[in-house]
Amino acid sequence: MPLQRIMHVEDDESIRAVAEIALTDVAGFELLSCGSGQSAINQVEAFAPQLILLDVMMPQMDGLQTLAALRQLPGVKTIPVVFMTARIQQAEKQHYLDAGAIAVIDKPFDPMQLGDTLHRLYQQQLDNN
Template identity: 35%
Template structure:
């Protein structure tokens, strides 16, 4: 069984670190991080992670633009993207889904549950 690789794109260093540590500890997944949408797209293109956790509110290239860029690139289009947002607006969630996001998780997230939330959203079976 191969180890899942997740890319966390968030402009807040503490959020990236908490997500990385929680996924490494609870799921033993390999975690890549990016501090901006541009960096995230570059890393996704190079490493083809199994999933991307993408913050919505970021300076310059925000989550929506990053999502569109990922979905318009044939190399990164198949990678499932989960949006991470502080606002649980239903209209916005529908917009993310229409643009190709697999799921939407709200901040603040529970580090102990994050891995299971991602696995559930992507229909990954439990690692036993």
């Protein structure tokens, strides 16, 4: 099944807005944008995303804590997660991959390529399983 439904978790409103345009208007995805980890946890099961795009640095609950909490929900355990971060050091990226992400996207990201990148990562994940 092609990628259609994405949940984006990002505390920065301007980044959420750019990603929303990139993912809905440019790439044609159905998108649920959440401003916090807790908001994502509260809405993820009802929205049933095929992929979660998750910011690393957020107040209250960071991306790693959010991922750990999401993985506790039965219907969410196998949903692919892609982290998005301005922290671009390889050791940090490896830490996010070790935590269960399928990929890490650097900020700033190219809005015109974001949808294609997520399509490719999702397809790779399907092909690997």
